Amino acid sequence: MAYLLRLALGDLKLMIVEVVTISSIISLAAGVRALTNVVEGFRDVGFHALWDYLITVVYWELRLITYLWAAPIWVLFLISTYLTSSYLLNDLIPTCKVLTCLGASKYFVVKLLVLRYLLISLLSWLIGWSAGLTASQMFFRFTAYFLKAPYEIPYLNLYDLVELALTSHSLILLGITPTVIKIVRWSF
Amino acid sequence: MRSKLIPLSKFKIVVVINLVTSIAISTTGIYVLSVTASISRSISLGLDGDVLLYSSASKVPHTGLINVKAVNLTGDDEFLVLSPEVLTPVIVHGNPLFLRGLNLTLLDRLLNYSLVGRLPRSGDEVLVGVRLSNRLNISVGEVINVNAIPTGNEVAVLVTGLIISNTPLDDELVSNLQLSRRLRGVGDDYVTVIRLRVNNSHSITKRLEELPPLKRPSAPYVVVNKFLINRSLGDVELVDEAISRGINISSTLLWVSILLVLSISVLSIYFGMRWTLNTLEDVLKVLRSIGLSRFRLASMLIYRVMLVGMLSGATGYAISYLLLNEVFNALSVSILLHRVEPINDLTVLLTSTTLPPAVSSISIYFSVKDM
Numbered sequence: 001m002a003y004l005l006r007l008a009l010g011d012l013k014l015m016i017v018e019v020v021t022i023s024s025i026i027s028l029a030a031g032v033r034a035l036t037n038v039v040e041g042f043r044d045v046g047f048h049a050l051w052d053y054l055i056t057v058v059y060w061e062l063r064l065i066t067y068l069w070a071a072p073i074w075v076l077f078l079i080s081t082y083l084t085s086s087y088l089l090n091d092l093i094p095t096c097k098v099l100t101c102l103g104a105s106k107y108f109v110v111k112l113l114v115l116r117y118l119l120i121s122l123l124s125w126l127i128g129w130s131a132g133l134t135a136s137q138m139f140f141r142f143t144a145y146f147l148k149a150p151y152e153i154p155y156l157n158l159y160d161l162v163e164l165a166l167t168s169h170s171l172i173l174l175g176i177t178p179t180v181i182k183i184v185r186w187s188f
Numbered sequence: 189m190r191s192k193l194i195p196l197s198k199f200k201i202v203v204v205i206n207l208v209t210s211i212a213i214s215t216t217g218i219y220v221l222s223v224t225a226s227i228s229r230s231i232s233l234g235l236d237g238d239v240l241l242y243s244s245a246s247k248v249p250h251t252g253l254i255n256v257k258a259v260n261l262t263g264d265d266e267f268l269v270l271s272p273e274v275l276t277p278v279i280v281h282g283n284p285l286f287l288r289g290l291n292l293t294l295l296d297r298l299l300n301y302s303l304v305g306r307l308p309r310s311g312d313e314v315l316v317g318v319r320l321s322n323r324l325n326i327s328v329g330e331v332i333n334v335n336a337i338p339t340g341n342e343v344a345v346l347v348t349g350l351i352i353s354n355t356p357l358d359d360e361l362v363s364n365l366q367l368s369r370r371l372r373g374v375g376d377d378y379v380t381v382i383r384l385r386v387n388n389s390h391s392i393t394k395r396l397e398e399l400p401p402l403k404r405p406s407a408p409y410v411v412v413n414k415f416l417i418n419r420s421l422g423d424v425e426l427v428d429e430a431i432s433r434g435i436n437i438s439s440t441l442l443w444v445s446i447l448l449v450l451s452i453s454v455l456s457i458y459f460g461m462r463w464t465l466n467t468l469e470d471v472l473k474v475l476r477s478i479g480l481s482r483f484r485l486a487s488m489l490i491y492r493v494m495l496v497g498m499l500s501g502a503t504g505y506a507i508s509y510l511l512l513n514e515v516f517n518a519l520s521v522s523i524l525l526h527r528v529e530p531i532n533d534l535t536v537l538l539t540s541t542t543l544p545p546a547v548s549s550i551s552i553y554f555s556v557k558d559m
Contacts, residue, residue, distance in 0.1 A: 013466065013467070014463070014466045014467075015465045017459050017462045017466055018463055020455070021201075021324055021456060021459040021460050021462075021463050023207070024452050024456040024459060025208070025349045025454040025456060027452055027455075028212065028448070028449065028452045028453075028456075030450065032445075032448070033449045035444060035448070036447060038437065038441060039437070039441070045319060050279065050335070050337040050338075050340055051334075051337055051338075051427045053279055053284045053337065053436075054277045054284045054337055054427070054431075055427065055430050055431060057283075057525065058431055058434055058435075058524060058525070059434050061521075061522055061523050061524070061525075062435070062438040062523070063436075064436065064519070064521060065219075065223055065521060065523060065528070066438065067520060068219075068440075068515060068519070069215070069216065069219050069445060072211070072212075072215050072508075072511065073212055073215070073216075073449070076208050076211055076212055079208070080204055080205065080208040083204045084204055084205070084460075087200065087201055087463075087467075090467065091467070098239060098392055114361060132448075133453075135448055135451060135452065136444065136448055139444045139447040139448055139451075140440060140441075140444050142447075143440050143444050143447065144440050146389045147436070147440055147443070149436035149437060149440045150433055150436060151441060152437055154444075154458045165502070174249050
């Protein structure tokens with residue numbers, strides 16, 4: 001297993017760069033989600049007068065503005081995660097070729113690719129949401145202090161984490177699939 | 189020869205990352221500037237150069253009131269225009285919007301506009317902004333019920349004209365001061381904002397410094413009475429607090445979004461470039477071993493990232509602007525009951541086009557330094 005892990009890690013320097021690049025894209029999505037969660041509180045105004053109409057509409061406008069900013073960033077996150085992932089396993093192609101020439105089984109090569117995928121996607125997700133959440137909280141604190149505005153804590157709930165995990169894992173899997181097919185076809 | 193060794197096709201990751209970050213930076217930049225400009229235009233009407241006086245006690249200019257007598261600027265000859273205005277939040281056809289009461293005889297001097305119909309002549313007539321008219325399907329000659337939010341009064345008013353000004357006035361009802369004050373529940377001495385147009389803004393500075401501080405105790409008696417009848421006086425302050433809290437948090441969010449996008453973009457571009465350079469490591473090492481200097485190698489790579497970065501930056505900006513224009517038009521995005529319009533900004537374009545090549549160049553410098 002340790003041998004397989006060593007092979008899957010490959011060029012460690014390159015893998016770190018790959019993970020950090022994908023993580024930074026995920027952290028953008030996580031930071032944006034944490035910020036949009038702040039305006040989720042803009043619902044219960046608590047006025048039972050005509051003013052309620054005005055405040056509710058203004059709050060609705062503010063929420064819409066935040067969501068409309070978040071939407072294109074999420075689309076960019078989806079597209080870029082998929083596209084960058086398609087280059088993830090390229091450095092493993094020579095390793096797989098050598099292993100096949102040395103007589104490695106199809107099962108072993110696929111196991112190597114799956115392990116590499118799991119390592120990259122799990123690390124990217126973990127680093128991504130942690131960095132995104134921390135950055136959004138730090139920047140919010142700093143900006144609120146600077147603008148003398150009320151401080152709200154940007155946060156991610158469990159649903160957001162699961163959504164980020166599912167989305168990033170699926171997109172990375174989708175991105176590497178052509179390379180995996182190419183390797184498996186070439187090998188056998 | 190060297191360009192064949194390092195073809196542009198090897199920079200696919202850089203292209204993807206640069207394009208994505210450029211779109212993210214441009215979208216966020218245009219968005220933030222458009223929204224903040226719309227908030228400020230909603231009170232100033234986008235008439236640059238005008239000096240606006242409004243209550244320092246109120247956290248949102250739209251809800252504040254000042255006493256004209258306390259300001260004591262009436263009839264001063266040094267002003268080209270002195271326009272007192274009263275903003276009253278009202279409900280028409282179930283939609284909250286602003287009724288702007290102003291001296292209609294000054295409208296010609298205030299802004300360039302086209303009018304379909306005629307100006308109101310009495311306190312039960314209004315003009316309707318063209319965008320508002322389209323949104324609520326209000327036409328000239330129609331009688332509409334206007335429900336005042338501050339006082340709860342409901343009045344039927346005749347729409348005498350349609351105003352087209354390309355300013356936030358297109359999203360409002362416009363009336364004379366009398367109607368707006370009546371619906372707001374304030375006396376003749378109170379206004380939301382005083383607009384001053386002067387020849388030389390420096391000459392007015394000293395005069396404004398002499399003005400008394402406009403504090404909350406100047407709240408009009410009529411409003412106090414109205415609120416004492418129905419609910420606690422605290423409601424006025426709570427409304428001001430609630431709206432200003434929402435606006436302040438949103439402003440913070442907008443600026444945080446810029447910081448977040450910029451910092452993460454820098455990170456993505458830097459490591460995206462390192463990724464590409466890692467995949468090119470063998471070729472770069474060969475070029476170094478056959479005698480290519482670090483400087484030549486770096487300049488060769490920087491030339492490529494400059495090309496890729498600037499093209500992606502400009503493309504990203506164009507995509508963002510067109511996208512936001514479509515979204516703002518399709519969804520009628522508004523803030524403080526006024527339409528948000530995307531604005532072109534050179535700073536955003538420059539940031540979007542120069543940041544990716546600049547960060548990529550730094551990444552190249554650190555990589556080539558170690559070779």
